[in-house]
Each structure stands twice: as structure tokens, then as C-alpha cells.
Amino acid sequence: MLDIAIGGVLFGALYALIAVGLNLQYGVTRILNLAYGEILLIGSYITYIFFKDFRINPLLTLIFSGLVTSVLGILIHVITFRRLVLSAASAEELEFRSLFVCFGLILLIQNLLAHIFGVTPIGTPYLMEGVEIFGERFKMNTVVAAILSAVVNAIMYTLLRFTKFGLAMRATAEEPVGAQIIGINILKIHIASFSVGCLTAALAGSMISMIYSNVTPYTGTIYTVIALIILVLGGRGSFIGSIVGGLIIGCAYYAMIRVRASLADPVIYILLIIMLLVRPRGLFGRQ
Amino acid sequence: MSRLNNAAITKLQAIIIIVVIIIIAAVAGIVYQLFFYRPPVGVGLPPRDKVVVGIVQSLSGALSPQVTMYHPYYKWVIEDYNAKGGLYVPEYGRRFPITYIEYDDETDIHKMLTLTEKLITVDKVDLLFAPCSTGFVYAASSLYEKYRYPVIALTYGSQAGAEKCRKGELKYLFQTLASPSEVGVEVRELLEYIRGKYGADAVGNVGIIYHLEQHGVEHASAIFGELALVGFNIVLYESYPFMTTEFKPLISKLIERKVDTLIICGYEAMFFVREAKAMGYNPKIMIVGPSLEVPGMTFGPLGYTLDDVRGIIFYDGWPSASYTENDVLKKWAEDHKVRARAIFGNEYAYPFPAAALFYSGLQCLFEAVQKVGLDREKIRDALVTEYFDTILGKMKFRPGYAPETTLGGTLSQWQYRYMMDTIWPPEAKSAEVIYPKPSWPPS
Numbered sequence: 001m002l003d004i005a006i007g008g009v010l011f012g013a014l015y016a017l018i019a020v021g022l023n024l025q026y027g028v029t030r031i032l033n034l035a036y037g038e039i040l041l042i043g044s045y046i047t048y049i050f051f052k053d054f055r056i057n058p059l060l061t062l063i064f065s066g067l068v069t070s071v072l073g074i075l076i077h078v079i080t081f082r083r084l085v086l087s088a089a090s091a092e093e094l095e096f097r098s099l100f101v102c103f104g105l106i107l108l109i110q111n112l113l114a115h116i117f118g119v120t121p122i123g124t125p126y127l128m129e130g131v132e133i134f135g136e137r138f139k140m141n142t143v144v145a146a147i148l149s150a151v152v153n154a155i156m157y158t159l160l161r162f163t164k165f166g167l168a169m170r171a172t173a174e175e176p177v178g179a180q181i182i183g184i185n186i187l188k189i190h191i192a193s194f195s196v197g198c199l200t201a202a203l204a205g206s207m208i209s210m211i212y213s214n215v216t217p218y219t220g221t222i223y224t225v226i227a228l229i230i231l232v233l234g235g236r237g238s239f240i241g242s243i244v245g246g247l248i249i250g251c252a253y254y255a256m257i258r259v260r261a262s263l264a265d266p267v268i269y270i271l272l273i274i275m276l277l278v279r280p281r282g283l284f285g286r287q
Numbered sequence: 288m289s290r291l292n293n294a295a296i297t298k299l300q301a302i303i304i305i306v307v308i309i310i311i312a313a314v315a316g317i318v319y320q321l322f323f324y325r326p327p328v329g330v331g332l333p334p335r336d337k338v339v340v341g342i343v344q345s346l347s348g349a350l351s352p353q354v355t356m357y358h359p360y361y362k363w364v365i366e367d368y369n370a371k372g373g374l375y376v377p378e379y380g381r382r383f384p385i386t387y388i389e390y391d392d393e394t395d396i397h398k399m400l401t402l403t404e405k406l407i408t409v410d411k412v413d414l415l416f417a418p419c420s421t422g423f424v425y426a427a428s429s430l431y432e433k434y435r436y437p438v439i440a441l442t443y444g445s446q447a448g449a450e451k452c453r454k455g456e457l458k459y460l461f462q463t464l465a466s467p468s469e470v471g472v473e474v475r476e477l478l479e480y481i482r483g484k485y486g487a488d489a490v491g492n493v494g495i496i497y498h499l500e501q502h503g504v505e506h507a508s509a510i511f512g513e514l515a516l517v518g519f520n521i522v523l524y525e526s527y528p529f530m531t532t533e534f535k536p537l538i539s540k541l542i543e544r545k546v547d548t549l550i551i552c553g554y555e556a557m558f559f560v561r562e563a564k565a566m567g568y569n570p571k572i573m574i575v576g577p578s579l580e581v582p583g584m585t586f587g588p589l590g591y592t593l594d595d596v597r598g599i600i601f602y603d604g605w606p607s608a609s610y611t612e613n614d615v616l617k618k619w620a621e622d623h624k625v626r627a628r629a630i631f632g633n634e635y636a637y638p639f640p641a642a643a644l645f646y647s648g649l650q651c652l653f654e655a656v657q658k659v660g661l662d663r664e665k666i667r668d669a670l671v672t673e674y675f676d677t678i679l680g681k682m683k684f685r686p687g688y689a690p691e692t693t694l695g696g697t698l699s700q701w702q703y704r705y706m707m708d709t710i711w712p713p714e715a716k717s718a719e720v721i722y723p724k725p726s727w728p729p730s
Contacts, residue, residue: 007535111347119351120583120630125590129730130565138535139565212532213589214557218349218394258536261527262499 003136004255010138012250013146014211018204018223019230019242020153021197027237028173028193030091031081031098035105036227037220039198042069042109043205044124044215045117051124058126058210059144065202073198076105077191085190091176106220113217123213124206145207152200153243160239169193173237174286229268233275235285244283338374338661340365340387341406342416345423348394354419355630356581357442357645361387361416363626364649374653378660385653388412396426403427407434413661414652421445421501424460431459437655437667439463439648439684441641444604446505453687459667463648464641465604465689465697471509473697474574474602475517477711478548481572481722489722491547491571494523496537498530498553506552506576506602522546530555534562541568548572556599557589564595564727571723574600574698580639582705583631596701598724600710606695607640607709608679609717613694616643619678620706637706640699647677647692651684 022036033039046065050056056064080101088094127140160166171179172189180186204223209215230249234241249268256264275282296304342361344354365385368374373382388410392399399418406412407430415431417424417440424443431438437459449466451457465473482490493514497507503526511524522544527537534555541549549570551559556575563569580601585591601607610620620638627636652666654675659665674681680693689695696709700720708718 003539004536007533011533114347114351118355118630119347120355120632121352121588123588123590125561125588128561128565128590130567137566139562212558216349216352218351254533254536257527257531257533258539261496261525261531261537264531265528 002134004258005251006133006136007138008251008254009247010142010146011254012247013149014142014204014207015226015230015250016243016246017145017149017152017200017207019227019234019246020156020239021200021204022224022227023231023234023237023239023242024156024193024200025197026231027239028169029081029085029190030095031194032095032102033194033197034099034102034224035109035220036197036201037222037224038106038109038113039069039072040201040205040208040223041113041215041217041220042072043202044209045113045122046202047124047206047209048122048215051126058124058206062148062203062206065206066199069202070195070199073195074191076198077194080105081190081194082187085187110217110220117217119216119218121214121216122209123215124209125213126210139211141207141211145211148203148207152203156196156200156239165192229272231282232272233282235282237286238282238284241282241284332378335376335379335383338376338383338385338414338656339410339412340385340414340416341403341410341412342387342389343392343399343402343406344389344416344418345394345399346389346391350394350419350423353442356584358419359627359630360441360642360646360649364646364653368653375657376660377657392418392423396423399423400426400430403430407436414656416649417441417443421448424448428457428460432457435459435663435667437461437652437663437670439652441645441648445501446509449687451687455686458686461648461670461684461686461690463644463690465606466687467505467509467604469689470506470602470604471513473604473711474510474550475513477600477698477720478514478519478572479517480711481720485722489571490519492522492545493519493548493550494541494544494546495521495550495552496523497526497551498528498555499526500529500553502576503529503553507550510550510552527553527555529553532558534559535566538563538566538568541570546570549574550602551575554578557585560591560595560599564730567727569724569726572600573598573724574602577601577603579701580605580699580707582639583627583633583636586635586705587631587633592728593701593703593705594728597703598700598721600698600700600720601640601707602698603641604689604697605641606644606689606692606697607699607707608643608694609696609709609715610638610643610706611704611708612717615678616694619643619646635705640696640707640709643679644690644692644695647679647682648690650677651675651682651690
């Protein structure tokens with residue numbers, strides 16, 4: 001049981017890291033960034049390039065992948081979503097129209113990655129040795145990913161809870177019109193949240209490159225789906241929800257692999273359906 | 288009058304002379320026809336300046352990595368024949384350059400079918416190459432039957448498809464890989480050999496895990512059936528989600544059940560092995576499906592060392608070739624390393640076990656054309672009746688079964704080289720099986 005508990009938490013922590021950025025983006029901007037997984041892949045590819053071509057320690061490449069994708073996030077928002085935000089008559093219209101932009105972004109990023117790097121899988125295998133925790137052995141890179149997830153989530157929590165900037169973000173998420181009335185530049189907040197979301201996605205992508213080492217331009221969708229499941233379970237726009245949702249999904253999947261592996265996927269989707277039926281706003285979602 | 292009468296021939300003599308003349312003429316005609324007659328070449332045939340091959344494959348989308356790794360041979364075989372002056376077409380009595388029309392199905396099965404039909408009906412290609420993956424090939428097989436195009440499928444292995452081929456329901460589809468029922472026999476034979484050589488306990492408890500997809504289900508079921516029949520002690524038979532990356536919980540179960548011989552029917556061994564190594568789980572025998580057999584991937588992006596994978600046996604029914612034992616294959620393997628380097632970007636771009644088989648399968652198609660021309664019915668018949676010279680020696684297709692080859696093996700194992708060694712069957716092996724699997728190297 002102990003191995004399931006620890007393994008589930010480690011696995012769930014990685015999932016929480018994957019999901020936190022999408023939840024922040026959607027919570028604040030109401031833009032459901034379906035190209036999130038592709039942005040995550042950019043992080044994987046950056047780690048790969050810096051490791052392969054410059055022999056930089058993969059953990060150090062987290063800095064580069066974070067920086068590059070946060071700037072990319074700003075650019076994507078300014079070039080594509082900003083106009084939508086300004087012209088949309090309602091939040092629903094913004095959500096609807098942004099979906100089409102996201103589909104375009106998915107194809108654009110996939111094809112660009114395929115064009116630049118080819119479609120052969122890439123990877124940056126690192127810290128693959130085992131490490132013992134309470135008598136159970138786990139891969140070192142999954143432990144590092146869990147620690148990174150904890151650190152990122154702690155920083156995010158501090159940012160959202162204890163800074164003016166975080167307050168402005170929460171205000172924009174909860175009451176955008178009111179936020180504007182009291183002088184918050186919601187466009188800037190949107191750009192910032194988009195940028196931070198892309199940054200955390202890239203960190204997750206870099207870790208995935210180290211853990212699984214089987215990244216292609218077309219594997220992004222898997223991570224978008226994982227993040228969406230956690231978003232629905234934890235609650236749209238809820239920071240705590242993405243952590244709890246990630247841990248629940250991670251632990252459930254992990255435990256099911258142990259009990260009856262063939263049921264692991266169905267159980268996750270049953271959980272999702274139950275949540276949508278019983279509590280559609282998710283565990284910690286706003287009304 | 289009497290002189291005249293004497294000089295004249297009788298009616299009987301006249302008849303005899305005429306019959307003899309007819310016989311001589313007939314014999315001369317037959318001899319000429321058989322030994323001296325050369326039919327007029329190209330008369331009545333449409334003008335031709337090339338042989339066109341049609342290819343639909345997933346150049347983008349989820350299957351494109353597989354296409355890149357497993358299908359470079361389409362272009363290579365065309366290049367190689369063109370370098371020799373092209374493809375000889377007997378009805379024209381000369382060689383023609385081979386060109387190809389290639390479409391990208393974007394990993395969309397409907398698009399693949401539409402484009403295949405376009406190649407046949409609009410582009411009117413002479414020959415077709417198969418798309419990538421079992422599902423896509425199986426879907427396209429109805430078009431091959433409808434339009435009677437003999438096709439050599441590379442990345443394809445289906446029990447259902449094999450049985451249709453055996454019954455003659457799929458006459459134009461030829462597989463290069465063994466079907467799951469053949470793999471079952473090979474694995475059983477190898478384990479029996481190990482049991483015979485190393486003692487009754489050598490194989491011990493057997494665990495079979497498989498992914499929930501056609502490949503895993505069909506192969507696991509075939510192997511299970513074979514092993515159960517001869518009394519191997521199967522203590523675990525369990526499926527797992529397709530392309531899962533998390534194996535630790537399943538490995539805990541394998542440890543609990545004391546699994547000595549592990550068989551993984553799926554494409555996920557690349558993740559499993561990493562986890563098993565981290566956990567220190569090392570079965571005596573590990574047999575895996577496609578995943579760790581491509582050197583350019585295994586020692587490149589996946590980051591394994593030869594010590595990590597030594598002892599791992601590869602089934603998938605891909606008749607491996609003894610790349611190290613035969614001069615033709617040795618040269619081909621070295622060329623492969625140079626040609627495939629661009630694909631993997633590393634120095635390990637050696638062929639995987641079935642690489643030569645894929646290439647030689649395509650050679651058979653071209654050799655059949657050189658023998659019987661571009662009549663597709665004749666090509667189809669030639670493929671099942673004739674042996675063709677390939678880099679694997681003599682090769683012949685058998686509907687619904689792996690092809691017969693001089694140098695074909697069935698099971699291979701990572702040993703001491705960056706190419707797998709053939710370990711089964713005994714008459715084709717390049718090395719003795721390593722038993723037990725060595726322990727994991729220190730990290």
C-alpha cells in the first residue's frame with residue numbers, strides 16, 4: 001500500500017504541474033487554451049536542444065524553457081487573443097472564438113516542430129536511477145518532478161494569495177467588470193496569466209522530456225487532455241483544485257494500475273462523468 | 288507412255304511426301320518458335336517512359352514517427368534499383384526508371400483510403416506500397432482486392448488478416464511480419480529450449496502482460512495458448528492501458544507473484560524497462576514486443592546503454608537477419624547506418640531486426656516485375672510461387688504467414704553489439720541465447 005500511496009502522490013504531483021498553467025489561463029482569461037499541450041512540448045524541445053547541442057544540464061534548461069515560453073505566451077496573447085478579448089461581446093463569445101484560434105495554434109506548432117526537428121521521437125533521459133523512499137524505490141526524475149511541482153505550486157500560491165498582482169489576477173478571474181471599474185488593467189492581467197501558464201507548461205514539458213524520453217510533435221494533445229480532466233475535476237479556475245485534482249487523478253490511475261491495470265483509463269473517465277453529473281463546477285470551482 | 292508412267296509417282300507416294308513435308312515444316316516451326324523466335328517487343332503496348340509506384344503514408348500526424356523509422360526502405364529500394372538502371376519490364380524488353388507519387392494521409396484512415404483509390408484510379412500507378420500500421424493496412428486491403436494490386440505490407444501483423452489470407456479472401460496482401468500464432472510457437476519453442484538446456488526451473492513462473500490494443504491482445508493470447516499447452520506455469524496474465532508510462536504498480540505485482548519469465552506484448556517496453564531498472568526488478572528472461580529494437584532510438588533519444596538492454600529478447604515475429612554473419616547483409620547494415628543517420632541524428636542508426644526483411648520484401652515485388660512484367664495478376668502469382676533473390680537470400684511469400692527466407696530468424700536478443708543477434712531458430716541464429724538475463728548495470 002505504501003508504494004501505491006507514495007507513487008500515486010509523485011505521479012499526481014506531475015499531473016498537478018501539467019494542469020496548473022491551463023487552469024490559471026482559463027480561470028483568469030476564460031480562454032480554453034487547447035494548444036496548451038503543444039506549448040508544453042516546446043518546453044520539451046528546448047530542454048532537448050540545450051542538452052544535446054550545448055550539453056547543459058537538463059535541470060538548468062528549465063530556466064531557458066520557462067523564459068522562452070513565457071515570452072511566447074505574451075506574443076501569442078498579444079498577436080491572437082488580445083483582439084478577441086477586445087472585440088468579444090461576452091465571455092461566452094470569447095470562449096467560443098478562442099477555440100478556433102487554438103485549433104489553428106495546435107496545427108501551427110505541430111507543423112513547425114515537425115519542420116524544425118522532424119518527427120522522430122526525441123528525449124532527454126536524465127536522473128533515471130532509482131531512489132529509495134520509505135523502503136520503496138522510485139525513479140529519481142519523478143521525485144524531482146514532484147519537488148518541482150511543489151515548488152511551482154507554492155510560488156503560485158504565494159503570488160496569488162499575498163501579492164497585489166495576485167489580488168488583481170483573482171479579481172479579474174472572479175469579477176472582470178468590477179476589476180476594470182476599480183482600475184485594474186485586465187488586458188495586462190490576461191497577458192501575464194497567459195505568460196505564467198505557458199511558463200509552467202514548459203516546466204512540465206522539460207520534466208516529461210527527462211522522464212519519458214519519447215516526445216514527438218504530436219504528443220501534446222495527451223497532456224492537454226490530462227490538464228482538461230484535472231481542470232474539470234478540480235474546478236475551473238481553481239488553483240487549489242488543480243493540485244487536488246492532479247493528486248486524485250494521479251493516485252486513482254496509479255492505484256488502478258496496481259489493482260486491475262486494464263481498468264485504469266475507464267476509472268478516470270468514470271470519475272470525470274460522476275463529477276460532471278454531481279458537481280459540474282468541480283471540487284473547488286466557483287458557481 | 289511407259290517411260291512417263293515409270294517416272295510418275297504413285298498417289299500413295301505423293302501423300303507420303305506431302306505428310307513428310309508437313310511434318311518437317313511443323314517441326315521446323317516448333318523449333319523456330321521454341322529456340323529462335325523473338326516476339327516483337329512493345330508492340331501494342333501503351334507508350335511508357337517510367338514505372339510509377341504509388342505511396343500513401345502518414346507523413347504527418349501521430350503515426351509519422353513510425354513512418355520515419357520503419358518506412359525509409361520505400362525510397363531506398365527505389366533509389367537502389369534506379370542506380371542499377373531502373374526496373375526491367377520484360378514486355379517492353381528494357382529498363383525504366385522508377386518514380387513515385389506520394390501522398391500524406393495525415394494519420395487519417397479515411398484520407399488514406401481516398402488517396403489510395405486516387406492513386407489507383409486517377410494517377411493509374413503501376414504498383415502500390417502499403418501505408419503504415421496494421422489498422423491502416425487492413426483497411427486498405429479491400430482496395431487491393433477490388434483493384435487487384437499486389438501489395439507488400441511492412442508494419443502489419445494481424446491474426447484476423449492472416450487467416451483471411453490463408454483462406455484466399457485476401458489474395459493481394461502479403462505480410463512481411465509473422466502473424467501472432469506464429470510468434471506464439473516461436474516463443475514456446477525458445478522457452479522449451481531454455482528449459483531443456485538449463486533445467487526444469489530455468490523458465491520458472493511466467494508472467495504475460497499486454498496492452499489493450501490489437502497487437503497486444505492477439506499476441507498475448509497466442510503466446511498464452513502455446514505456453515499453457517505445454518505446461519508452463521503462467522502466474523500472471525494481465526492487460527494494461529495502451530501506451531501507459533507508469534509500470535511501477537504492475538512491477539510490484541510481478542515481484543509479488545515471483546515472475547521469472549516476463550513477456551510484454553505491446554509497444555511500451557521502453558517505459559517498462561526504465562522503471563524495472565529503477566526498482567531493481569530483473570527477471571531471468573524478458574521477451575518484449577516492438578519498442579526497444581531500433582538502435583537509433585534505443586541508444587539515442589531513449590538513452591539506454593547496451594548494458595541496460597543486454598539479454599532482452601525481441602519477438603514481434605520479425606524474422607531478424609544475421610547482420611553480422613553474412614557479407615551482403617554486413618554491407619547493407621553499414622550502408623543503413625550511413626543512410627539512416629539523418630533520421631536519428633546519432634551514430635547508432637543500425638538496422639533493427641526486421642529492417643532487412645522489409646527491404647527484401649520490396650525487392651521481391653520489384654523482382655517479380657522483372658520476371659513477369661507489369662501484369663498485376665502475374666505479379667501476384669509470381670509472389671506466391673517463385674523464390675526471388677534478395678539481400679536475405681532466396682525469399683518467397685506465403686499467404687497469411689511470414690515469408691520464407693534463407694537467412695531469416697524469428698527471435699533476436701540484445702547482446703554485445705549495437706544490432707540485435709538472432710537467437711532463434713537454431714539453424715538461423717547468429718549467437719546463442721544469453722541466459723539468464725544479466726543484472727542491471729549500476730546507474
